[in-house]
Amino acid sequence: MNGAEIPYQLRPSKFIDRQIFVELLSRLIQVRGPENYIYISMGGRHLVDHYAVYRDLGIKAQFSFDSDENAVARQIFNRPTDATLCGRMHSSALPSELDKIAAKFPTRRNVIVWLDYTNTDRKLQLQEAEQTLIRLKHGDIFRITMNANVRHLSQGPAGGSANKETFRANYLRDQIEDMMPTTITAIGDDDFPLVLVKCIELTAQKAKVQVPHLDFLPVLTTSYADGQRMLTVTCAVRDPSQHESFPNSHFHRWQFASRSWDHIDDISVPVLSAKERFRLDSNLNKSAKKMLKALKFMPADDELSSLAAVSNYKKFQRFYPAFRHVDD
Numbered sequence: 521m522n523g524a525e526i527p528y529q530l531r532p533s534k535f536i537d538r539q540i541f542v543e544l545l546s547r548l549i550q551v552r553g554p555e556n557y558i559y560i561s562m563g564g565r566h567l568v569d570h571y572a573v574y575r576d577l578g579i580k581a582q583f584s585f586d587s588d589e590n591a592v593a594r595q596i597f598n599r600p601t602d603a604t605l606c607g608r609m610h611s612s613a614l615p616s617e618l619d620k621i622a623a624k625f626p627t628r629r630n631v632i633v634w635l636d637y638t639n640t641d642r643k644l645q646l647q648e649a650e651q652t653l654i655r656l657k658h659g660d661i662f663r664i665t666m667n668a669n670v671r672h673l674s675q676g677p678a679g680g681s682a683n684k685e686t687f688r689a690n691y692l693r694d695q696i697e698d699m700m701p702t703t704i705t706a707i708g709d710d711d712f713p714l715v716l717v718k719c720i721e722l723t724a725q726k727a728k729v730q731v732p733h734l735d736f737l738p739v740l741t742t743s744y745a746d747g748q749r750m751l752t753v754t755c756a757v758r759d760p761s762q763h764e765s766f767p768n769s770h771f772h773r774w775q776f777a778s779r780s781w782d783h784i785d786d787i788s789v790p791v792l793s794a795k796e797r798f799r800l801d802s803n804l805n806k807s808a809k810k811m812l813k814a815l816k817f818m819p820a821d822d823e824l825s826s827l828a829a830v831s832n833y834k835k836f837q838r839f840y841p842a843f844r845h846v847d848d
């Protein structure tokens with residue numbers, strides 16, 4: 521069973537990540553008018569993200585693409601409204617297709633683009649990101665998800681951890697070449713998400729050289745590991761010569777707003793039953809220690825990791841997926 525097959529009860533982090541993204545969008549675009557935006561992403565067969573932006577933000581102008589023909593047929597079946605357009609396309613075609621997609625929604629000024637990758641074609645993905653970024657404009661939003669599973673960097677040679685870390689960095693450099701900053705010479709067990717952030721930052725810098733009038737500002741960076749570890753960076757596109765400041769001046773008060781490229785929110789929540797959640801929810805204003813005590817068992821391997829699990833639950837509680845029967 522691959523990640524996409526696992527039900528959300530068993531992978532709450534991806535669900536939470538998407539919900540935080542929708543809240544980010546509301547922070548960024550509510551004042552500008554969601555009706556000015558086209559939402560473009562690889563929505564997968566159920567278009568869960570398209571439903572979320574339609575339901576929570578009212579964005580009807582939507583485009584979804586997928587390289588798999590049957591996935592597109594399923595998207596067409598599942599689309600939230602008949603205004604959602606779905607097409608068979610590989611992401612490498614997106615940059616050159618952006619104008620045509622925008623022309624299908626002539627009254628919209630801006631786009632939100634999410635490249636939700638799952639595989640490890642990192643060089644191609646970063647090149648596609650660069651080619652997409654240079655076609656964006658003030659008020660647009662760009663999001664990219666990449667696989668950050670350190671195991672994909674191969675196990676490396678036997679021997680000390682220093683050897684392994686250097687091997688991984690060399691392996692990644694061979695894979696993505698000039699899309700990797702030269703300062704990265706070792707990748708430790710937990711470093712891969714931050715290394716990918718640095719690669720995405722470099723990609724944004726390369727894009728800026730081509731469109732110097734634009735700034736690509738990181739606004740939300742998250743990582744989670746429901747199955748594979750994933751890394752997602754979202755950037756706001758700003759043209760400082762415009763009168764409007766984007767994001768607006770209140771944005772940085774938002775709990776998850778990125779303050780710099782290096783700031784990653786790790787979404788690492790425990791898998792809980794409804795009964796366990798209710799107990800934690802009724803103790804939510806207490807310290808993590810007291811919340812853990814209220815549970816009367818360890819939700820993780822030991823006390824330290826259980827405390828971390830409860831603290832994380834507290835941080836992401838309002839986004840945690842709740843499942844109800846349709847008849848409830």
Ligand SMILES: C[S@@+](CC[C@H](N)C(=O)[O-])C[C@H]1O[C@@H](n2cnc3c(N)ncnc32)[C@H](O)[C@@H]1O
Nearest residue numbers: 562563564565568569586587588609610611636
């Ligand atoms: C992770 S799923 C999308 C999930 C969805 N965005 C959500 O929030 O639930 C990724 C989808 O994109 C497709 N896909 C992956 N890489 C692609 C690429 N490079 N070009 C086009 N489609 C791709 C896959 O077939 C899959 O259906």
